[in-house]
Amino acid sequence: MPGRDEPGFRRQYDAELHLLDRQIVDRDGRPVAKVDDIELAVRADGRLAVAALLCGPGALGPRTGGRPGRWTTAIWRRLRTEEDPQPGRIDAALVTGTDNAVHVSASADELRVDGLERWVRHYVVDRIPGAGHAD
Amino acid sequence: MRTDPAVTGGPGVRHRISELLGSRVRLPDGSCPGFVNEVRLAGGPGLQSYVVDGLVVGSRVQGSMLGYDRREVLGPRVLRAVVRLVNRDLSYAPWASVRRIDWDERVVEVERLGPLTDERAPR
Amino acid sequence: MKKIFAVALGILTAIGGFVDIGDLVTNALVGSRFGLSLAWVVVVGVIGIVVFSEMSGRVAAISGRATFDLVRERLGPRIGLANLLASMGVTFLTFIAEIGGVALAIEIATSVNEVLWVPVVAAALWIVLWRVRFSVLENVFGLVGLALVVFAVALWKLDPDWGALWAQVTSFSPGADNTWTQYCYYAVALFGAALTPYEVFFFSSGGVEEHWGEKDVGTMRLNVFLGFPLGGALSLAVAAVTAVVFLPAGVEVESLSQVPLPVAIALGKIGVAIALLGFFAATFGAACETGLSVGYSIAQFYGWSWGKFVAPRQAARFHAVILLSTLVAVAVLLTTVDPVAVTEYSVVFSALALPLTYLPILVIANDPDYMGERVNGRLANVLGSVYLVVILVVAVAAIPLMILTRGGQ
Numbered sequence: 001m002p003g004r005d006e007p008g009f010r011r012q013y014d015a016e017l018h019l020l021d022r023q024i025v026d027r028d029g030r031p032v033a034k035v036d037d038i039e040l041a042v043r044a045d046g047r048l049a050v051a052a053l054l055c056g057p058g059a060l061g062p063r064t065g066g067r068p069g070r071w072t073t074a075i076w077r078r079l080r081t082e083e084d085p086q087p088g089r090i091d092a093a094l095v096t097g098t099d100n101a102v103h104v105s106a107s108a109d110e111l112r113v114d115g116l117e118r119w120v121r122h123y124v125v126d127r128i129p130g131a132g133h134a135d
Numbered sequence: 136m137r138t139d140p141a142v143t144g145g146p147g148v149r150h151r152i153s154e155l156l157g158s159r160v161r162l163p164d165g166s167c168p169g170f171v172n173e174v175r176l177a178g179g180p181g182l183q184s185y186v187v188d189g190l191v192v193g194s195r196v197q198g199s200m201l202g203y204d205r206r207e208v209l210g211p212r213v214l215r216a217v218v219r220l221v222n223r224d225l226s227y228a229p230w231a232s233v234r235r236i237d238w239d240e241r242v243v244e245v246e247r248l249g250p251l252t253d254e255r256a257p258r
Numbered sequence: 259m260k261k262i263f264a265v266a267l268g269i270l271t272a273i274g275g276f277v278d279i280g281d282l283v284t285n286a287l288v289g290s291r292f293g294l295s296l297a298w299v300v301v302v303g304v305i306g307i308v309v310f311s312e313m314s315g316r317v318a319a320i321s322g323r324a325t326f327d328l329v330r331e332r333l334g335p336r337i338g339l340a341n342l343l344a345s346m347g348v349t350f351l352t353f354i355a356e357i358g359g360v361a362l363a364i365e366i367a368t369s370v371n372e373v374l375w376v377p378v379v380a381a382a383l384w385i386v387l388w389r390v391r392f393s394v395l396e397n398v399f400g401l402v403g404l405a406l407v408v409f410a411v412a413l414w415k416l417d418p419d420w421g422a423l424w425a426q427v428t429s430f431s432p433g434a435d436n437t438w439t440q441y442c443y444y445a446v447a448l449f450g451a452a453l454t455p456y457e458v459f460f461f462s463s464g465g466v467e468e469h470w471g472e473k474d475v476g477t478m479r480l481n482v483f484l485g486f487p488l489g490g491a492l493s494l495a496v497a498a499v500t501a502v503v504f505l506p507a508g509v510e511v512e513s514l515s516q517v518p519l520p521v522a523i524a525l526g527k528i529g530v531a532i533a534l535l536g537f538f539a540a541t542f543g544a545a546c547e548t549g550l551s552v553g554y555s556i557a558q559f560y561g562w563s564w565g566k567f568v569a570p571r572q573a574a575r576f577h578a579v580i581l582l583s584t585l586v587a588v589a590v591l592l593t594t595v596d597p598v599a600v601t602e603y604s605v606v607f608s609a610l611a612l613p614l615t616y617l618p619i620l621v622i623a624n625d626p627d628y629m630g631e632r633v634n635g636r637l638a639n640v641l642g643s644v645y646l647v648v649i650l651v652v653a654v655a656a657i658p659l660m661i662l663t664r665g666g667q
Contacts, residue, residue, distance in 0.1 A: 009179050009180065009181075009182065011177070011179075012175055012176065012177045012188065013175070013176040013177075013185060014173050014174070014175050014176075014191070015152050015156075015173065015174040015175070015176055016156060016172075016173050016174070016199065016334075017173065017199070017200075017202060019176075020152070020153075020334075021330045021331045021334060021335065021338070022331060023323070023327055023561050024561060030563050030568075030572070031557075031561055031562060031563045031564070032561065032563075033560075033561040033562075034330070034560060034561030036335075037151045037152060037153050038151065038152040038153075039149055039150070039151060039152075040149065040150045040151070040152055040155075040187065041147065041148070041149050041150075042145060042146050042147060042148045042149075042150075043146060043186070044146045046146075047186040047187065047230070048150070048186060048187040049178075049183065049184070049185065049186045049187075050176060050182050050183060050185045050186070051149060051183070054151065055561070059151070060335055060560075062151075062153060063153045063335050063336075064335045064336050064339055065336060066336070068339055069336075091183070092181070092182040092183035092185075093181060093182070093183045095181075095182040095183075098182075100321045100322060100323050100627075100628055101322075101323075108563070114562075116575060117562065117563070117574050117575050118574075120574040120575050120578045121571050121574035124574065124578050124581075125570050125571050125574040125577055125578060126571055126574075128388070128570070130388060130389050130570070131569065131570045131571040132569050132570075132571055133389070133569055133570075134567065134568055134569040134572075197334075199332075199334070201332055201621050202332075202621065202622075202625050202627070203621075205627075208624055208625050208626065209624065209633075210624045210633070210634055210639040211620065211624065211634070211639040211640075211642055211643040211646075212639070212643075213643050213646075214620070214621065214643065214646070
């Protein structure tokens with residue numbers, strides 16, 4: 001199922017091969033983030049079900065491991081204002097299908113998982129003339 | 136199918152899939168055949184309805200078949216042969232055989248291991 | 259008619275776009291020192307970039323995913339991060355070298371010191387990356403870069419002893435004045451100059467941005483199969499003229515200003531002017547490509563939105579990275595570091611960084627999940643496997659050779 005067919009769901013997913021590190025694309029086809037980790041929730045029947053896609057340094061750091069991973073997580077913690085910051089979270093129910101990317105039904109702005117993008121846009125890029133003009 | 140919530144620490148508790156990947160696998164006799172290399176999900180429709188179907192176990196902490204476990208990925212032959220040789224000891228622990236997951240110690244207690252079936256079985 | 263024009267344009271820009279500061283400096287240096295005895299490496303390198311670009315271009319067209327996306331998908335966050343740091347490091351080093359190269363080309367034309375030109379060049383470059391359309395950027399610099407054909411004309415005009423040149427090509431040995439380790443070190447450098455990772459990042463990212471589909475694979479292949487080898491021929495022409503003029507005189511090329519001298523001898527002032535125009539376009543075009551590639555690789559690794567086709571505010575982090583790299587590159591060049599020296603190291607490091615980018619593309623080009631029917635054929639896989647080995651050997655040999663020869667001295 002390469003490329004531009006309507007994205008659907010596989011019969012089975014091998015989490016690492018088919019989901020982790022894939023590009024998440026919003027409903028307008030814009031890149032939002034990567035699947036940096038997957039949240040599993042224990043269901044009433046004891047099964048582990050996919051609850052959400054986690055994204056951002058708070059999810060990627062622990063997966064990277066070693067010193068680079070610890071640094072990633074530590075820097076991210078310092079830059080966040082909350083007491084116990086949590087990584088960006090996209091509810092599994094928002095996923096509309098997968099192909100070479102993971103498609104979600106919301107827009108990037110609604111998902112609010114790209115804090116740094118908005119910060120850079122607001123404080124850096126928007127202050128430069130011509131920031132709003134596409135190619 | 137298991138219905139014992141103690142397996143994973145009670146309903147509603149949330150974990151990351153990366154905590155499972157790389158966890159040590161232990162058999163009832165106390166032996167350790169390897170580590171969780173991959174988590175297979177099945178179910179649907181809708182991603183929120185997919186559950187852990189089983190764990191792929193390999194002798195190394197991390198292992199990736201780079202997709203070469205599937206029948207249809209053929210080439211280049213050299214690469215496929217190397218990847219399959221390195222990963223020749225993969226086995227599968229279906230969810231029904233998972234007794235207990237110790238998330239803190241990163242240990243998965245498994246009743247028995249079976250062969251990798253379906254598309255993941257290296258030929 | 260329009261279609262033929264578009265195809266021709268693509269091929270021409272691929273020729274001009276192939277040559278950058280790394281190719282110019284390394285080929286001139288090698289030509290003056292080893293004659294054409296290393297020409298075979300350029301051929302091996304060009305076939306390598308053709309194999310690699312064809313695969314990544316096809317993957318981009320069919321799967322809609324650019325190279326660094328796939329690097330992370332196949333290598334995971336840990337090795338992927340190592341590759342990101344290595345590839346970005348090399349690309350950034352090349353970026354510095356290209357900006358320095360543009361400034362040097364202007365210095366040769368104006369006699370005003372290169373360091374003074376650096377901020378001007380960088381500012382112009384950043385404006386181009388910020389505001390100028392992708393197609394304009396690609397076409398203008400690619401076409402003007404074709405001015406480097408003047409080196410081939412100069413070679414013909416110099417009318418060397420062709421038999422002697424051919425004897426150099428087929429000698430496969432370092433000659434009397436150089437050792438085998440030096441020969442091997444420059445073989446690595448030439449290979450790295452021909453097969454730089456950024457070319458593939460740029461090529462595949464451009465393909466994704468231009469929404470290549472299955473129908474564009476043919477055109478893409480024409481560009482790669484014709485454009486890159488012709489670009490390689492231009493590099494060989496540079497090596498050949500320096501071999502003809504400098505090798506017998508025992509002069510080693512150490513600066514960019516020496517490179518157009520053979521053209522001056524053959525064609526006079528007008529030839530030099532054309533050569534300088536070619537330098538300028540080739541290095542400026544490559545500076546754009548490397549600058550964008552720094553942004554492409556980090557944005558694709560972390561899943562940020564990226565690209566020239568959306569407004570900068572829609573790809574804020576991508577553009578912030580480009581702005582920051584440009585500023586840091588200026589700072590580095592203002593320390594009066596020699597761009598030619600930076601180039602020499604960047605080509606060797608690019609040989610070192612290559613395997614971890616090449617492997618994921620080779621794997622995914624075989625994966626029907628991504629590629630459907632358009633997986634690698636037999637030829638692509640035979641060549642792909644051979645080059646996997648070649649790339650690994652070169653990468654392993656690069657650092658020991660660099661130490662043994664103290665950077666080729």
